[in-house]
Amino acid sequence: MSTPAAPRARGGQAPRRRVPVRWIAAALAVALLTAVGLSTQYRSAESVAAAGPRRFDPAAYGARMYDDRVVPAVERKAVELPVLVKAMHTGMEEAGKRYGVRHGTGPYTFAVKGTGRAGPVTSGLMHVTVPGLPPDTRVSLQVGSVINGTALRDVVGFINFGQFLNQVEYADAATALNDQMREKLLGNLDVARLEGKEISFVGAFSFLTPSVVTITPVSIKEIS
Template sequence: MPKTLTWLTPFSWLTLVALAGLGLGGCKILPTPVAQSENSASAFNPDKMVEDIWAPKVIPYLRQKAGPFAEVHALAKTDPAAAGAKYGNPRKQANSPWTFAVRVEGKIVAANTQSRAATMDVDVDGDDKADARVQIGPAIRGTALRDSLDFVQFNDFTNQIDFAQFGKAFNAYAGKTVLSKLPREALEGRTAKVIGAYTIEGGQDLPLVTPAEAEIGPKP
């Protein structure tokens, strides 16, 4: 015998729909603690990273590694690998140029403070001719400070963008904490003492040094 089909009245259909709506309405979608934790862990703050390592690691490393500019540059021009092993970062990327830690001490013989990428030219051997050009910002070119450190490696970063931002963060921190405090007027004739880093690159008039520490003496 065929089964009897039970037909729902329109009222019954409405009742079922209402009950289903009540059930769904009582549900809430909440973020899980795991998702929140992953978002926090993935946050990348290069400025904070540089601030955290600047005093305990960056400055002591550069003070220990840096050599007198004239000595470093003479060796770098004749044997970059030997200079790099002594004054540079031996763990650099294979295709990257050597970056050297240096001490620049001498007389300021010229300065360009009209540009945001301000510089001062320093004579280190007493012949009244510039031997090194020191960046004093606020705009700073290159990533010499980052690249001189043997405890900073590209493989420690998620991608090239993060690595580049980390390099810029060194310049920003040096600019904010060191270079912004330097005098800008009547620099010629004053003495300068700098600890920083530079990379030999083609087409430069003078080696371009990025300071991590800098001091300018009084007017003569």
């Protein structure tokens, strides 16, 4: 007796074999892992650090900016101190706009120069008697081991907050310039020997009041 033929699907086509779902999922997983492996680049920790954003180096910034850009700018912008103080007593806002630099709503910062007699150094400040100033004007040069303020950064006009990642870097830039001044100017200066001598100076200060002028110097010279 002959074996009866298997029933054919409608339309005369043989029925399709169903592929188990788990086989399809496994194949897709293998394909995905292969694609990820081919597209992944394995990099050392050193190469990842080098490719990322550079960290701000205050010391390098100060060394790059101080001699080549900051000192020349302060010297170029410096106004005679008696002229500035007289202008401030006449009209502070007008004096600021004419001679100073201002960032946002902060105080005006001025580049100044002058001559006078060096006095004693107390608390890191050298007091200087400058002719042509009102009697109540107290002029001091920062000569101590700690240099405060941001006058050197602010007075030049071409250093601003937008050039830095955050407020910490902006503050570090000011400190780095102060450090450069302390190293390159004060490191070679015998300030105690200058007491009673006639000196010339160039520097910058941020305005507090016309009667208190505390200058961060970039130049202090004995007048022979």
